[in-house]
Amino acid sequence: MQSRKKAPRFRREAPEKRRADLVQAAIRCLSEGGMAAFKMERIAAEAGVSLGLLPHYFKGKNELLSEVYRAALYDDVNRKIGELDDKDAAGTPAARLCRIVDAIIDPDYLRPANLTVWLALWGEIVVNPELRLAHRALYRNYLKSLAALIGLVAEQRRRTVNATEIARSLQALIDGLFLERALDRRAVEHADFRRASYGFLELHLGKLNAA
Amino acid sequence: MQSRKKAPRFRREAPEKRRADLVQAAIRCLSEGGMAAFKMERIAAEAGVSLGLLPHYFKGKNELLSEVYRAALYDDVNRKIGELDDKDAAGTPAARLCRIVDAIIDPDYLRPANLTVWLALWGEIVVNPELRLAHRALYRNYLKSLAALIGLVAEQRRRTVNATEIARSLQALIDGLFLERALDRRAVEHADFRRASYGFLELHLGKLNAA
DNA sequence: TTCCTTGTTGTAAGTTTTTACAATAAGGAA
DNA sequence: TTCCTTATTGTAAAAACTTACAACAAGGAA
Numbered sequence: 332m333q334s335r336k337k338a339p340r341f342r343r344e345a346p347e348k349r350r351a352d353l354v355q356a357a358i359r360c361l362s363e364g365g366m367a368a369f370k371m372e373r374i375a376a377e378a379g380v381s382l383g384l385l386p387h388y389f390k391g392k393n394e395l396l397s398e399v400y401r402a403a404l405y406d407d408v409n410r411k412i413g414e415l416d417d418k419d420a421a422g423t424p425a426a427r428l429c430r431i432v433d434a435i436i437d438p439d440y441l442r443p444a445n446l447t448v449w450l451a452l453w454g455e456i457v458v459n460p461e462l463r464l465a466h467r468a469l470y471r472n473y474l475k476s477l478a479a480l481i482g483l484v485a486e487q488r489r490r491t492v493n494a495t496e497i498a499r500s501l502q503a504l505i506d507g508l509f510l511e512r513a514l515d516r517r518a519v520e521h522a523d524f525r526r527a528s529y530g531f532l533e534l535h536l537g538k539l540n541a542a
Numbered sequence: 543m544q545s546r547k548k549a550p551r552f553r554r555e556a557p558e559k560r561r562a563d564l565v566q567a568a569i570r571c572l573s574e575g576g577m578a579a580f581k582m583e584r585i586a587a588e589a590g591v592s593l594g595l596l597p598h599y600f601k602g603k604n605e606l607l608s609e610v611y612r613a614a615l616y617d618d619v620n621r622k623i624g625e626l627d628d629k630d631a632a633g634t635p636a637a638r639l640c641r642i643v644d645a646i647i648d649p650d651y652l653r654p655a656n657l658t659v660w661l662a663l664w665g666e667i668v669v670n671p672e673l674r675l676a677h678r679a680l681y682r683n684y685l686k687s688l689a690a691l692i693g694l695v696a697e698q699r700r701r702t703v704n705a706t707e708i709a710r711s712l713q714a715l716i717d718g719l720f721l722e723r724a725l726d727r728r729a730v731e732h733a734d735f736r737r738a739s740y741g742f743l744e745l746h747l748g749k750l751n752a753a
Numbered sequence: 754t755t756c757c758t759t760g761t762t763g764t765a766a767g768t769t770t771t772t773a774c775a776a777t778a779a780g781g782a783a
Numbered sequence: 784t785t786c787c788t789t790a791t792t793g794t795a796a797a798a799a800c801t802t803a804c805a806a807c808a809a810g811g812a813a
Contacts, residue, residue: 339808339809339810340761340762340807340808340809341760341761341762341808341809342760342761342809343759343760343761343808343809343810344760344761346759346760349760349761364669365665365666365668365669366577366578366665367577367666367669368669370799370800370801371800371801371802372799372800372801380761380762381761381762381763382762382763382801383761383762383763383764383802383803383804384760384761384762385801385802386801386802386803386804387760387761391801391802392800392801392802443668446668447665447668447669450661450664450665450668451665453661453721453724453725454576454577454658454661454662454665455576455578456725457576457654457657457658457661457724457725458575458576458578458579458658463725466725467725467726470725470726471726471729496734496737496738499719499722499729499730499734500715500718500719500738500742502718502722503714503715503717503718503719503721503722503738504711504714504715504718505714505718506714506717506718506721506722507711507713507714507715507716507717507718507721508710508711508714510664510714510717510718510721511710511713511714511717513664513668514664514667514668514674514677514678514681515678515681515682518682518710519710523707523710526707527707527711527714531711531742534745550778550779550780551777551778551779551791551792552778552779552790552791552792553779553790553791554778554779554780554789554790554791555790555791557789557790560790560791581769581770581771582770582771582772583769583770583771591791591792592791592792592793593771593792593793594772594773594774594791594792594793594794595790595791595792596771596772597771597772597773597774598789598790598791602771602772603770603771603772
């Protein structure tokens with residue numbers, strides 16, 4: 332009676348995959364409803380599993396939140412740092428800088444839904460000492476690498492600039508526009524990000540060959 | 543026996559004053575612990591009243607949050623709009639612009655604790671349709687006024703600029719630095735705000751006589 | 754096929770937080 | 784002073800949420 336073979340009531344997943352799925356589901360919840368939507372039951376539903384599975388994978392809400400931070404911000408920023416610090420990277424420093432800027436203002440990355448996640452995490456980072464320390468170390472590292480590359484471009488062009496300050500202001504400008512976009516989707520187009528960020532950089536470094 | 547006159551167990555306040563006090567207490571909670579600290583009992587304690595008083599003044603948590611939004615952001619931005627739109631304001635347009643910029647980067651205003659409140663409210667605005675609509679109307683209005691003043695300065699100086707874009711980028715730059723400061727208090731000094739904002743404006747409008 | 758490991762479920766207990774309300778008393782009015 | 788209005792309290796019911804756990808079953812191993 333093969334046709335009577337009952338369908339399994341649930342699917343057993345490899346722990347690593349399930350864990351990653353749960354984190355992704357949590358991120359989706361954050362992007363839809365901010366911290367208010369970061370509820371165990373909702374996350375389980377979003378992942379298509381029962382509530383009872385969560386404590387099996389995460390000791391508590393806080394551990395899940397840390398994992399979300401790691402998956403959403405940490406890995407992302409670290410990828411940029413990796414690219415920034417890649418000494419064997421192809422192209423001139425200016426070309427590498429353009430690649431990084433393009434990555435930072437990637438349209439897919441600047442989705443308002445994505446900023447909803449950032450806002451929620453920032454709101455937590457500011458208030459959670461553990462996350463705050465981790466984030467500071469990460470972010471300083473990132474800005475340092477960005478500043479180093481900017482300094483390299485300036486050096487090649489025989490320009491004297493405050494690379495640290497330019498890097499910080501560039502990131503601030505982009506974050507600020509990102510925020511405006513999240514609060515008012517139609518307020519900022521992707522082209523605005525390009526004009527603002529490249530415009531700002533070129534004021535200090537001269538023409539960059541943006542793609 | 544006058545000396546035996548028992549001390550009152552509580553003080554009766556005028557409803558308007560008590561209401562305002564409660565909202566201020568809520569803001570203080572937000573600034574200390576973000577949305578996680580936006581709890582009825584904690585707010586009552588912060589205001590020095592009993593938990594039971596809150597439902598007497600606010601139909602629910604959401605109503606209190608709206609009041610907080612009004613008190614913390616709405617009034618604040620409206621004050622700036624009022625100053626921006628004041629046709630009888632003293633001084634040249636450039637001087638007025640400097641006054642506004644100084645107000646935006648007021649050290650007292652840029653306290654990290656204050657940004658904690660903004661972060662919490664932004665996180666809510668993004669997710670709460672009612673707040674979002676209110677905030678958009680308010681903010682567009684603000685940027686429009688700021689752009690108008692910038693346009694006026696440019697006109698006087700016979701410069702052709704995209705005032706709307708400059709206004710938006712200026713605010714984005716400041717917001718972004720504000721955010722960095724909140725996440726890492728020592729990362730951005732007040733002088734950095736001055737240099738960044740005036741530097742940015744002067745690139746487009748020429749020298750401004752910052753105080 | 755049968756067995757065994759462990760991922761998964763359902764439920765319920767425990768905890769925190771919000772909301773409701775009857776009783777109390779502050780403070781002005783008469 | 785006495786009375787009256789209503790701001791305020793204390794408590795408890797209700798709701799929302801997290802955590803714990805015993806029982807079940809998927810799916811690979813033998």
